[in-house]
Amino acid sequence: MSNLKPFIRVAVTGAAGQICYSLLANICKGEMFGADQPVVLHLLDITPALGALRGVTLELEDCSFPLLVDFVVTDKPAEAFADVDVAILVGAMPRREGMVRADLLKANAGIFKAQGAALAAHAKPSVRVLVVGNPANTNALIALTTGSSLPKSAFTALTFLDHNRLKAQVACKLGVAVADVRNTFIWGNHSKTQYPDVSHGTVTNADGSLSRVMDLAESAWARDELVTTVQTRGAAVIKARKLSSAMSAAKAITDHMRTWWFGTEPDDIVSMAIYSDGTHYGVAEGIIFSFPVTIDAATGDINVVDGLDIDAFSQSMLDKTQAELIDEREAALAFLAESNL
Numbered sequence: 001m002s003n004l005k006p007f008i009r010v011a012v013t014g015a016a017g018q019i020c021y022s023l024l025a026n027i028c029k030g031e032m033f034g035a036d037q038p039v040v041l042h043l044l045d046i047t048p049a050l051g052a053l054r055g056v057t058l059e060l061e062d063c064s065f066p067l068l069v070d071f072v073v074t075d076k077p078a079e080a081f082a083d084v085d086v087a088i089l090v091g092a093m094p095r096r097e098g099m100v101r102a103d104l105l106k107a108n109a110g111i112f113k114a115q116g117a118a119l120a121a122h123a124k125p126s127v128r129v130l131v132v133g134n135p136a137n138t139n140a141l142i143a144l145t146t147g148s149s150l151p152k153s154a155f156t157a158l159t160f161l162d163h164n165r166l167k168a169q170v171a172c173k174l175g176v177a178v179a180d181v182r183n184t185f186i187w188g189n190h191s192k193t194q195y196p197d198v199s200h201g202t203v204t205n206a207d208g209s210l211s212r213v214m215d216l217a218e219s220a221w222a223r224d225e226l227v228t229t230v231q232t233r234g235a236a237v238i239k240a241r242k243l244s245s246a247m248s249a250a251k252a253i254t255d256h257m258r259t260w261w262f263g264t265e266p267d268d269i270v271s272m273a274i275y276s277d278g279t280h281y282g283v284a285e286g287i288i289f290s291f292p293v294t295i296d297a298a299t300g301d302i303n304v305v306d307g308l309d310i311d312a313f314s315q316s317m318l319d320k321t322q323a324e325l326i327d328e329r330e331a332a333l334a335f336l337a338e339s340n341l
């Protein structure tokens, strides 16, 4: 008798792209939902990419993953989101030469408007959605707006890559293991205005005691070099690889969904971009903002960690990233209204 659970349906968009080339294997190996959780993959891409996606599915077959029950390949959001438990929205219009951020927002507003509506119409009411395609926070807000029959809490955007980058930078600087770095997190937008915050960070020592990151590192490093390194890490990867982060993005997507599925470890705090309801740290209502959060394993509820001290430097960083998200929201909503997209 098999002791596997009943299968779940997982939609992945942009399935022919480079992030998904790593991500799909992570899912099928059980790294996201557990080694006893079979999956049916719903793979969405645009029509011209279906040939390449067929190549990916040939390889999925060849991997002979015991947890992969079946897959659906489609260029239609309605089919991709039919009855899904989870939707990972990776596919997006990439920035092309000569495009300004506003062009990118506009192109993606149309895509995520359609996908939000299709999710609301076809996915399970309990669906959990993670938006990865950039600009991730605002794309998630558009999907949430048109998918409004789903709870706002169903929509998240990825800042776990920034979270992992921050932890790794701190561990490297202090010469400690990443697993021993805690309470460092990302606030705001997945963009150059994000605030990688180590002001509450701790390092667990060999005897179990805690040291504060700010007592071990100079504050000039923590507020300047570290912040800039994490904010511009995506650009550094693009410059070196001539392609954007893919292995690390797939790992972060896996971390985000696994944490949402199974809950946070005791004493752990992670970073996720979620709908701001206006009740945390003075952040405006109606944007998708990255907060320090914990996740209740029993319910899957994502809870903002309240009550952290925000000093003047941190407040100025929060204000800046919030202002950018409000601008992005206004631009994206204006495009939707103007062009009746």
Ligand SMILES: NC(=O)C1=CN([C@@H]2O[C@H](COP(=O)(O)OP(=O)(O)OC[C@H]3O[C@@H](n4cnc5c(N)ncnc54)[C@H](O)[C@@H]3O)[C@@H](O)[C@H]2O)C=CC1
Pocket: 013, 014, 015, 016, 017, 018, 019, 020, 044, 045, 046, 049, 090, 091, 092, 093, 094, 111, 131, 132, 133, 134, 135, 136, 158, 159, 160, 161, 162, 190, 244, 245, 246, 249
């Ligand atoms: N939030 C984050 O931390 C990160 C976000 N990203 C973003 O993730 C996205 C994907 O990155 P890659 O896989 O490297 O890009 P890629 O260009 O290799 O693949 C994107 C795939 O999406 C597909 N696509 C485009 N429009 C689509 C639509 N309307 N529906 C379904 N599929 C569609 C494309 O055909 C392509 O196969 C980009 O927007 C990138 O900027 C990348 C790294 C980190």
Ligand SMILES: O=C([O-])CC(=O)C(=O)O
Pocket: 134, 161, 233, 234, 235, 237, 244, 245
């Ligand atoms: O800019 C990009 O497309 C890649 C990205 O988001 C990152 O690496 O953080």
